Amino acid sequence: MSNDTANLGELWRVRNAAAVTLGLTEDHMRQAVRAASVEQLVGLIETFSPACSTGTEWTRTFEPLVERLWAWRDDATMAALAEVFRARGMPWMAVTNALSAEHGARTRAELRQPAWARLPAFTLG
Amino acid sequence: MVLMQAAATVDRLRDEIQGVRYREATTTFCRLVTEENRPLKAMIKEAIAAAAPYVQVPSHMMHLPTGEMRGVNYDHTILGWRGAISLMGELGGSRGILPNIQAMWYVPQGLNVWEQVICEFPGHYARDGEQCNRKFPGPDEHVDRFDGPAWNPPKIYFEDHDPIEGGSVEDRLARMTWAIAEGDKAEAYGLFLGLAKDPGNRQRLKDAILFSGIIDLQDTIINRGGYQNIGHKALRARALVDIADYLGWDDSHELIYTVVPDLACSPHLHGLWSEISNICRMELPGHASIPKRSDQPFTERELDILTEALLWGGPYDVNGAIMGLFKRGAGILDVGDAVIVCFQRYLIDVLEHPNAFLHPTHALDYMNVVQSWTRNHDNPHQVKAVFMGARFMNDTVRSNAMFPRDPNSALEPRRHHRAWADGIAVDRLLPLLKQHLLAQDAPRSCALVDSYLERTSERHDLLDTITYAACHWQNDPHVMRNGASSLEEFRHNRTSRHDDIIRGYAKHQARYIKRAPTHDCYRVYADYFQPANA
Numbered sequence: 001m002s003n004d005t006a007n008l009g010e011l012w013r014v015r016n017a018a019a020v021t022l023g024l025t026e027d028h029m030r031q032a033v034r035a036a037s038v039e040q041l042v043g044l045i046e047t048f049s050p051a052c053s054t055g056t057e058w059t060r061t062f063e064p065l066v067e068r069l070w071a072w073r074d075d076a077t078m079a080a081l082a083e084v085f086r087a088r089g090m091p092w093m094a095v096t097n098a099l100s101a102e103h104g105a106r107t108r109a110e111l112r113q114p115a116w117a118r119l120p121a122f123t124l125g
Numbered sequence: 126m127v128l129m130q131a132a133a134t135v136d137r138l139r140d141e142i143q144g145v146r147y148r149e150a151t152t153t154f155c156r157l158v159t160e161e162n163r164p165l166k167a168m169i170k171e172a173i174a175a176a177a178p179y180v181q182v183p184s185h186m187m188h189l190p191t192g193e194m195r196g197v198n199y200d201h202t203i204l205g206w207r208g209a210i211s212l213m214g215e216l217g218g219s220r221g222i223l224p225n226i227q228a229m230w231y232v233p234q235g236l237n238v239w240e241q242v243i244c245e246f247p248g249h250y251a252r253d254g255e256q257c258n259r260k261f262p263g264p265d266e267h268v269d270r271f272d273g274p275a276w277n278p279p280k281i282y283f284e285d286h287d288p289i290e291g292g293s294v295e296d297r298l299a300r301m302t303w304a305i306a307e308g309d310k311a312e313a314y315g316l317f318l319g320l321a322k323d324p325g326n327r328q329r330l331k332d333a334i335l336f337s338g339i340i341d342l343q344d345t346i347i348n349r350g351g352y353q354n355i356g357h358k359a360l361r362a363r364a365l366v367d368i369a370d371y372l373g374w375d376d377s378h379e380l381i382y383t384v385v386p387d388l389a390c391s392p393h394l395h396g397l398w399s400e401i402s403n404i405c406r407m408e409l410p411g412h413a414s415i416p417k418r419s420d421q422p423f424t425e426r427e428l429d430i431l432t433e434a435l436l437w438g439g440p441y442d443v444n445g446a447i448m449g450l451f452k453r454g455a456g457i458l459d460v461g462d463a464v465i466v467c468f469q470r471y472l473i474d475v476l477e478h479p480n481a482f483l484h485p486t487h488a489l490d491y492m493n494v495v496q497s498w499t500r501n502h503d504n505p506h507q508v509k510a511v512f513m514g515a516r517f518m519n520d521t522v523r524s525n526a527m528f529p530r531d532p533n534s535a536l537e538p539r540r541h542h543r544a545w546a547d548g549i550a551v552d553r554l555l556p557l558l559k560q561h562l563l564a565q566d567a568p569r570s571c572a573l574v575d576s577y578l579e580r581t582s583e584r585h586d587l588l589d590t591i592t593y594a595a596c597h598w599q600n601d602p603h604v605m606r607n608g609a610s611s612l613e614e615f616r617h618n619r620t621s622r623h624d625d626i627i628r629g630y631a632k633h634q635a636r637y638i639k640r641a642p643t644h645d646c647y648r649v650y651a652d653y654f655q656p657a658n659a
Contacts, residue, residue, distance in 0.1 A: 048529050050348055056439075056526035063530055094531035103532045 025119055026068075033072045038080045041069070045081070045095060054086030066098045070107045071120060078104055128412040135159045138168075139175040145247045145273035147233035151646060152516040154229045155653035158222075158306050160387045165225065169206060170372050172232055174379035176202050186351060189244070194350015197242055198250055199361070201602045202228075202235040203383050207364035208605025210371050215612050216593055219654040223596045224605045225651040231602050238281040246279060247271040249600060253640060283386045289315035294326055298333050305337040308393060310386040317385045321374055323543050331366045332502040336363030337388055339510050341493060342517060343399040346484060347524045353512035355484060358489030358518060360389055360606070401512045408448055412523035413505035423463055423620060432467040435519050436475065443519045457507050458617075461496045464515045465489070465614050465620040469629035471522055473571070474652040478534040479638035484521040486633060488605050491517055493610035500617065536636070542572035549573075551580050555590045562594035570635035571628065578624050588612055591631050597647045607633060 033041070044065075046052060051057045069078065082099035085092040097103060113120040131137075141150035154172065159161040177546035179479060181202040187195050205228035213221035231249070244257035249481040250645045251257040251271040263270040264503035269274075274399045289297075289312070297316050304313035317334070321328045337367030338361060343353035365384040369377040405412045427450065476482055492514035546569070549557060552575045577587055593606045611630040615623060650656075 040436055050527040056523045059527050060527060061482040088177075094529045097531050100527065106532075 022124075026119055026122070029068065030072050031070060038077060038084070041073075041077070041081055042084050045085070048095070049091075053112040061096075062098070064123040066103075067107055067111065067122050069099075070104045071111055071122070075101070075104070130156070130476060133152070133161055135163075135168075135171050138171060141273070142172065142175040143179065143235045143236070143279060145236065145275040147231045147273060148645070148649070151226060151230045151649050152234050155226065155649060159653045165222065166372060169210070169228075170376055170379070170426075173203070173368070173383060174231055176232050176236060177379040177382045178281045178285070180238070180383055180387055181281075181283040182239040184388065186353065186392055187239070190653055194351065195242070196353070196553050198238050198254075198581050199354065199357035200235060200238065200383070200387060202232045203364045203368070203380070204360055204606050205231045205235075205599050205602030207367050208602060208607075210368060210610040211609035212596070212605055213504060213590060215608075216596075218590060219656045220593055221595070222607050223607075223647065223650050223656070227596055227599060227605060227646055228602065229319040230599055230646040230649075233273065234600065235602075239282065240280060241271075244271070244278065247273045247275055249640070253600075275563055277408065281366070281509075281566065281630065282313060283310055283314075285382055286311055286315050286318070288318035288322060290322075294320065294329065299382040302333055302337050305389045306341070306395065308389050308391050310389040314382070314385045317355070317381060318378070321369075321377070321381060321455055324374065328502070329373055332498075332504055334362045334385070334388070335359070335494065335498045335502065336504060339491075339498065339513065340398040340506075340616050341388075341395045341487060342396055342397050342401065342491070342513055343520075344516075345520050345524070347520065349376065352392060353395060354392075355487040356494070359491050360487075360493040361387060387439060394657075397513060397516060398509070401509045404444060404448070405509050405512070409451055409508065412508040414449060415455045415508050416620075417458045419459055421454055421459075423450075423455070423459070425621070428463060428467055428620065428622060431463055432470050435464070435467050435515060436471050436522055438519065439523070440516055441520060443515050444512065448514050457499050457511060458496065459619065460579040461492065461499060461511050461514070462614075462618045462620050462623075464511065464518065465492055465496070466618060466620045467620075468492075468518045469625040471518075472629035473625065475522075476486070476525075476632070476636070477536045478531060479636055481525045483526060483603070483634055484604065488514070488518040488521045489629075490610045493614055496614060496617065504621075537568040539568050539571040539575060542569045543575060545569075546572040546576035547580075549576070551577070555586055558587075558631075559590050559594045560592065562631070563597060565635055566640070567632055567635040571575065571632050574628055574631040578627065584615075584624075587627060588615065588630075591627070591634055595634040597644050598639050598641070599644065599646035603632070603637075629655070 015088045029064055036044075048059055050059070069081075070094045078099055079101070085099060111120040111122070130152075133153045135157070138153045138157065140152055141153055154168055155225060157168050158165050161294055175438055180202060182197050185197045185199065187197050206225075209224035209228040212224040214220070216223065221253065234249040236248060236249055237246040237249040241248045241250040244251055244255060247270065252269055254355050257271045258269040296322055301316040301320070305314065317330065320330050338359040341358040342356060343349065346353045346355065352422075361384045365380060368380050372380065409415070431446045431450070434442040438446070447460060447464075450463065455463075468485075471485060472482070476485065495507075495514045496502070498510065546554070554573050557572045558570060558577070561573060574587070592612065595604050595608055598604055609631070611626055615626040618626060
């Protein structure tokens with residue numbers, strides 16, 4: 001085995017370790033999201049307001065969160081969330097649109113889970 | 126068809142401008158040029174003169190009764206003229222007159238901004254941004270009275286002044302720079318007028334006014350509301366320099382009246398300038414002697430690293446990336462070129478919502494002022510201005526990223542239409558591009574541009590097509606200004622990725638929010654100037 005091949009193998013081991021860590025984190029997140037009340041989810045989504053966000057790195061993870069909400073929660077919960085933000089008007093329009101049934105249908109249709117993968121192909125963000 | 130009307134006169138043009146009768150003013154302007162054979166340049170001067178007393182505001186921050194403050198927009202009338210004059214040469218012939226007619230169309234809508242934002246005067250801000258007619262409707266619900274005409278004469282917030290003369294040129298330039306930074310409008314304006322009288326002073330005066338404009342820039346627009354200038358001090362300074370060179374400095378009194386007092390208008394934002402000055406003093410002690418160009422082109426990897434910092438990094442990542450390029454021996458204009466092409470990836474790949482283009486393209490126009498200043502003047506502070514421009518760009522990216530992305534404004538990827546574009550004969554691409562730009566179909570427009578760029582080395586006609594289509598849209602001087610910036614930077618850019626400027630320009634003009642859905646101004650222009658290939 002050449003040095004280059006050994007290096008590639010080492011990098012792949014590191015990558016796999018990161019994937020395992022991420023997979024476990026996603027699983028904990030899934031359990032937490034499934035257990036959360038609508039009020040708790042509203043509280044989480046509110047942290048994506050420009051006035052509350054800790055910065056661009058946080059806000060940029062909004063879409064990955066929305067993917068997971070559509071993957072892990074039922075339509076009734078999502079409709080309740082959408083209603084909360086729709087009532088807040090224009091400033092929350094982007095969030096309301098992300099929680100709309102049409103966007104949910106698109107998101108769910110695009111999430112694929114090949115046979116070899118433990119998780120759907122979520123956006124990492 | 127042109128209807129019979131009373132004689133077109135300059136007095137009439139002035140009355141129509143000040144009365145916010147923009148359709149009539151535009152028609153009179155066209156008639157003065159076509160029927161009365163008045164030189165276009167002279168009519169531009171008259172239009173600027175008619176607006177000049179009415180474009181100043183007491184401050185760009187308005188104190189509200191609640192104790193809070195709101196921003197007051199910067200005058201855009203002069204920015205339209207600067208863009209139009211620049212594009213006139215690019216488009217050529219009667220087509221080159223179109224951006225000037227668009228500038229004229231906007232002028233009456235851009236007066237008395239202070240009154241517009243409080244719904245006491247008609248115009249673009251009152252009608253569109255403030256939606257004043259909803260708050261204060263007139264007797265006819267079908268008429269937006271904030272579209273004009275005016276019911277009051279516009280207010281004058283800063284009277285014309287006499288030149289200030291006497292003392293050495295060196296001393297007067299220093300006093301003027303100080304007066305601008307400290308907010309003494311009368312002193313700044315009077316000194317500028319006095320210095321501008323002598324042709325021997327003008328090159329130094331241009332350098333000084335550009336410097337004063339460039340260093341006044343917010344450190345961030347994130348959650349700042351109106352406490353920012355989004356580069357308008359620099360943009361105004363550039364407009365003054367370019368238009369004075371076009372009109373002739375001896376014919377530029379009203380132009381100077383339009384621009385210089387506002388450069389001294391509050392707020393004054395020198396925090397970013399102080400930061401960049403500090404880091405250059407600490408890390409680039411020889412920055413004043415860095416050459417404008419080096420003979421070491423950037424590697425693709427270097428451009429990728431800079432792109433990553435500008436689009437996805439924070440302010441210190443940007444500082445580090447720019448610092449690294451200067452430390453490895455790059456020239457000022459080289460780094461400026463790199464900043465401009467790397468930023469295009471944001472326009473090309475990331476931006477989707479039509480409203481989200483506004484601040485990033487202001488940053489691009491600011492960077493164009495920096496590059497133009499560096500190309501045409503020698504000033505020991507020019508290295509710092511490149512940092513300023515890059516930081517402004519990065520800040521607008523991060524400001525947009527503070528808002529969750531709206532899936533309803535998602536754009537179809539341009540690559541979906543690439544096979545379609547590649548199937549069209551090259552000589553059919555540009556007419557089709559014009560159609561798709563006018564239809565505001567960004568994915569297809571961008572696919573056509575991608576295909577054209579890869580199948581031919583021709584660029585002039587491509588830029589002409591994008592620019593001419595863009596100039597069909599009315600009520601927005603940003604269109605002309607950004608066109609002028611993009612074309613100028615494309616011509617000067619020496620990086621391997623300079624075609625990305627065209628890609629970004631096309632995306633911008635195919636997607637940026639339009640202030641009116643109709644082309645009434647274009648039709649007035651076409652009636653009078655009958656352009657070929659209309």
